[in-house]
Amino acid sequence: MLSTIDKRNVKLLPGIFRERMSVNREYLMELDTQCLLQNFYLEAGIIIPGLQVVDNPETAKLHWGWEAPTCQLRGHFLGHWLSAAAAYVASERDMELKAKLDTIIAELARCQELNGGEWIGSIPEKYFEKLENNQHIWSPQYVMHKTIMGLTHAYIDAGNEQALQILDRLSDWYVRWIDAMLLKNPHAVYSGEEAGMLEIWAVLYDVTKNAKYMHLAERYWNPSLFRKLLEGKDALTNCHANASIPFSHGAAVLYEITGDEKWRQITELFWKNAVTDRGTYCTCGQNAGEFWQPPFMSGQFLGERNQEFCTVYNMVRTASYLYKWTGNTEYADYIEKNLYNGFLAQHNAQTGMPAYFLPLAAGSRKKWGSKTRDFWCCHGTMVQAQSMYNDLIYLEDAGAGKLIISQYIPSRMEYRRGGADVCIEQTTDMKYYNAQAFFDEQDDSQMSRWSLKFKITASVAESFTVLFRVPAWVKGSPVVHVNGQVISSPEINGGYLIVTGEWKDDTINIFFPSALVMEPLPDMPELAAVVDGPIVLAGLTDSDCGLAGESSLRRF
Secondary structure (H helix, E strand, O other), X not given: OOEEOOHHHEEEOOOHHHHHHHHHHHHHHHOOHHHHOHHHHHHHOOOOOOOOOOOOHHHOOOOOHHHOOOOOOOOHHHHHHHHHHHHHHHHHOOHHHHHHHHHHHHHHHXXXXXXXXXXXXXXXXXXXXXXXXXXXXXXXXXXXXXXXXXXXXXXXXXXXXXXXXXXXXXXXXXXXXXXXXXXXXXXXXXXXXXXXXXXHHHHHHHHHOOHHHHHHHHHOOOOHHHXXXXXXXXXXXXXXOOOOHHHHHHHHHHHHHHOOHHHHHHHHHHHHHHHHOOOOOOOOOOEEOOEEOOOOXXXXXXXXXXXXXXXXXXXXXXXXXXXXXXXXXXXXXXXXXXXXXXXXXXXXXXXXXXXXXXXXXXXXXXXXXXXXXXXXXXHHHHHXXXXXXXHOOEEEEHHHOEEEEOOOOOEEEEEEEOOEEEEEEEEEEEOOOOHHHHHOOOOHHHOOEEEEEEEEEEEEEEEEEEEEEOOOOOOOOOEEEEOOEEOOOOEEEOOEEEEEEEEEEEEEEEEEEOOEEEEEOOOOOOOXXXXXXOEEOOOOOOOOOOOOOOOOOOOO
């Protein structure tokens, strides 16, 4: 099993990923603390200054959309904010964000006391009574999961001890509710969009070793989804995609904690059901209008509501677990394609706002969210996604003495290896694509290419092997230089370029040749996307102009 190099040891360097991370950070800081807490204040009975008399609700200092006090999902975003801010504290040592995070946690503790010492919700406890009575209510477990998740990350990544104290008290409320539901209505536990609860209770058990958290996880680990997967059924078609994916995260964490192969099997079966046996769009999305599409029928669902971003983010997380366990580059390739065609494509480079869906029909346009008037679910997963890059780049197989470079994102990684302090710095130069030269059939040097440089330094000479993922889109043989000397027959095995050496002050240059390829829809082969490396290209046109040629050929 591979282990991820801690985000604290990784720093992003200038480039598109760093730019997006910075835009995201500015948005986190820009949001008003009182507005982030508004629904927790209202639930705790705290009067919000300046809102006692409001002549025009449009000008009231509040967050609107899904954060409006009238929305049943109100308060969900703060949990995402806490998770993202905590990631910046860990990876960037961002003390300004930490100060803001600590203030928010202290205010949440105040709200908890005013609520009686246990409940810390932006929604009322009676929403759970509606679950008990089988009455409709919009996803209260989803909302509470976000708060619990944010508090957990505030403790793990930002070192806020008060967050763990809040969780300890809140979990007592949950133990009573869960145990009561076993007698009154067990179905209530598996309603209200509950999938994320399994993972977060398991994580809290792993962190604290407090048995009550495993007790809570056990109450969520028998959803019908798992039974259908184990029975070999299609457990996903026409189901709400983002309500099911987090269950795979819970099974993955349980496998890592307990070692029980059952949980690994469930995670792998979920992937098989969601990806292998279903197929994806060229962008790697598998859903339309928030629901899983039937297997290999993506063409029939092509439209303006494809690829909900929450599903992109959560499927990347599932792929990350599977990649750690197997080292199979199939999962890393999937992650890479989602980074470019989801994390970047659905994130506005100027405003930092998300596109809820990625419209894939010809002539369609993205719809961007606003900073304070929407707060869709994808606002939350997007702020987390842009803080996640550090976790995806470097992994280690400590037993075999190997370092794995999974994603090609400009970055610096520093860690202790054996008796040496080792630093690896990678820069990525993606040369600009000259479309006219391509159509004029000029030489291949005009095509888009990936050139990578890795600088390895160590305090004392250290021998180890570096595995560089060879992306599935590479056309031809990679070109490798070590300290300026070409490696005539580089070793490639299992999807990796393998370079072993004694490293002290060395440079590795790798050139990955790419080419334009056509990726047709499985059920409509006459429709195809043009893809350059991992990046799906888009025409600047309001209609499908048509392209002629063989989809199996590079030139068309």
